[in-house]
Amino acid sequence: MNKIDKELLNKIADINGKITGAYNIRKDGKKIERRTTENIDIVTKEDKPGIDIFVKSNTKGEIVYIPVIITEKGLVDIVYNDFYIGKNADVTIIAGCGIHNDHAERSQHDGIHRFFLEEGAHVKYVEKHIGEGKGTGEKVLNPVTEVTLKRGASLEMETVQIKGVDSSIRKTKGKLYADTNFVITEKIMTHGNQFAKTIFDVKLNGDNASTHVTSRSVATEKSSQEFISKIYGNKKCFAHVECDAIIKDEAKVKAIPAINANNVEANLIHEAAIGKIAGEQLIKLMTLGLSEKEAEEQIIKGFLK
Numbered sequence: 001m002n003k004i005d006k007e008l009l010n011k012i013a014d015i016n017g018k019i020t021g022a023y024n025i026r027k028d029g030k031k032i033e034r035r036t037t038e039n040i041d042i043v044t045k046e047d048k049p050g051i052d053i054f055v056k057s058n059t060k061g062e063i064v065y066i067p068v069i070i071t072e073k074g075l076v077d078i079v080y081n082d083f084y085i086g087k088n089a090d091v092t093i094i095a096g097c098g099i100h101n102d103h104a105e106r107s108q109h110d111g112i113h114r115f116f117l118e119e120g121a122h123v124k125y126v127e128k129h130i131g132e133g134k135g136t137g138e139k140v141l142n143p144v145t146e147v148t149l150k151r152g153a154s155l156e157m158e159t160v161q162i163k164g165v166d167s168s169i170r171k172t173k174g175k176l177y178a179d180t181n182f183v184i185t186e187k188i189m190t191h192g193n194q195f196a197k198t199i200f201d202v203k204l205n206g207d208n209a210s211t212h213v214t215s216r217s218v219a220t221e222k223s224s225q226e227f228i229s230k231i232y233g234n235k236k237c238f239a240h241v242e243c244d245a246i247i248k249d250e251a252k253v254k255a256i257p258a259i260n261a262n263n264v265e266a267n268l269i270h271e272a273a274i275g276k277i278a279g280e281q282l283i284k285l286m287t288l289g290l291s292e293k294e295a296e297e298q299i300i301k302g303f304l305k
Contacts, residue, residue, distance in 0.1 A: 233266025
């Protein structure tokens with residue numbers, strides 16, 4: 001790996017030097033490094049690009065890294081990764097993609113990730129996306145995440161996209177069975193003419209299944225964003241969806257909620273707030289000596305923290 005590769009890995013996966021745990025590093029559509037452990041196996045798919053990750057039952061405290069980096073011009077990379085998490089396992093999975101594009105052609109990565117959690121399993125899944133480089137070619141990222149949670153399983157998902165991605169359509173689907181919990185935290189920032197679209201589609205199919213979705217986004221200049229959430233309460237369940245966005249300049253943000261209660265004991269809540277930075281917030285910071293621009297930057301930083 002060269003200097004750019006290492007910098008990308010550090011930014012998207014906090015990898016800086018030796019990696020502890022299992023990992024699979026993909027660059028420009030190919031595996032370049034892999035390590036497995038006694039409890040975690042990583043196997044290359046035979047029918048399509050991607051890997052299968054197997055975590056043994058009762059595995060505790062281990063980390064799996066599966067970052068992707070792209071520096072090749074004109075590359076459209078598609079990968080299919082499936083995660084099979086055994087009973088009562090508790091692991092962290094660090095994913096994400098960094099694109100460095102110094103060219104005129106578009107660079108694109110579409111990552112399709114499917115999670116199958118057995119009873120009582122828990123996963124913390126962290127996904128960071130960034131784009132950089134001096135080229136005029138677009139940097140495009142289209143992640144898909146599909147989650148199936150069996151009884152008592154839970155998944156915490158953190159997604160971050162706050163730099164350099166020209167276009168992104170992210171789709172997250174969930175099927176939740178009895179006593180499961182799916183927590184999603186999303187942070188997105190767009191500028192220039194960038195576009196970002198998020199689609200959540202979660203089916204609460206078991207008694208006491210629950211989900212909590214929190215989206216924080218900032219759209220500036222002429223960028224645009226869409227937030228679509230579809231929640232289906234098919235049993236006694238609970239869902240809470242929060243969508244908060246700050247807009248500046250000529251930016252546009254659209255939020256489309258859809259909550260479907262198909263059971264009398266389904267408790268579903270959706271909250272959305274879109275607006276500019278409050279004037280009193282700016283004034284308060286400017287009285288402390290900050291310029292208006294500095295005050296705005298500090299408010300945005302705190303909003304996305």
